[in-house]
Amino acid sequence: MNHLTSVEIYIWNYLEENKAKIIQMTVAQIAESAHVSPSSIIRTLKKKNFSGFSEYKNMEKQKLNRNDWIYGLTKDANQVVSENIEELLMTVRLLESENLAKVVENIFHAASVVIISRGLSVRIADSFARDLQFLDVKAVSLYQDNMQAYLENLPRNTFVIGLSLSGETDLIVATAKKAKRDGKKF
Template sequence: MLSKINHANKLSPSEQYLWDYLAQNRQTAMQWSITELSEHANVSTATIVRTLKKKGFTGYTDFRHGRLKTAAHNIPYSVLENADEQIQNVVMQNEEELKNTLKNLQVSVIEDTIQLLTNAPLIYLFARGLSETIAEEMELKLQLLNKQVAYFHDPNIIKQIAAKVKPHSAAVFITLNGQTPELVAAARTLSKMDIPQIVLTANPQAPILKYTDELFLGYQSFNNLFDEYEVHSRLSLQIMSRILLDSYVVRTQTNNHG
């Protein structure tokens, strides 16, 4: 919870949105200037200042310095004790992605997905780019659990295979941004064929979502240390993939021994 809350000043909808945004992006927001925060949160700098003043701060500088000071006195991990501010931010950014991804998970989605995977005689797995390593691990683990898996990552083959998927199968898409053209096209095709689709992504506005039956929505921080390249963190996808597979193992083993 953020400090200096003043309940006497009621926030407008846009101000409440900003305050919630700051709460969800505590670690990364501390690294931004007020202009950068304005761009990331898509609000005006005036809204930022007005919101923080209602919460008892004199302005953005006061808020940011207060957060940095609080963070320095509340070191949750020993690795941070002797680390400078830059390394602390790197570590805490990963914690932020982990915690927010776990907050997004829904038990009903996990349970329903387990049933889909259990009932499907064949599971189609689709991924592109850096997400392919996560898909490869999922493919291997599902095969070790005696599931028949067909994994595809070539963009041209993905489009062709989508039109030839066998009935009663299930499809899993692992895509960070959820907007890779060939994956969206494949999802659209499968939707017309009534093939249940499970999507792991970190983009709540992804175009692939309109074709999704079961959604695992992760959290992606805005900071990318490799700005010139499309190599954003896949930590949230890795977390969700592991939770899904481990949950599948637990449920299937329980049923087999029950």
């Protein structure tokens, strides 16, 4: 095995200590985060017997998916949890920290939380609503065609969260606009 330089040791330790984050990033993003060059990361991985970053990243993803890291859950249950965590991490990365803090504050100060969604976002909305319920937040996931009528009967202190993979789902956008007009926080 080739000996690692001090910079390469730093890079290897950085990769190993940030595995959950690393598998969601590009080599350029990691380089920026670790304050090193992408070529230094590739060189380090090659010295550690990887063909490149893709092989390392794929191996770490497989380890994460195989690992029953929540004791007592089946492999399938852990896979679902892993997928939800991955989706949540991708979503959180898109949010600015100030906006995220406002969302969390609104959730915990609202009389109730309604998460509206359609299609592939429904599973995420259901999971999010259940997670909020475990935190004693009155939350419900709503994906029926009549969601606008449902929201009309809720108090003004209802916080509405819209989930849409594209951000352009007609019913979600129309419901969000109506909720805002009706004085709901969105």
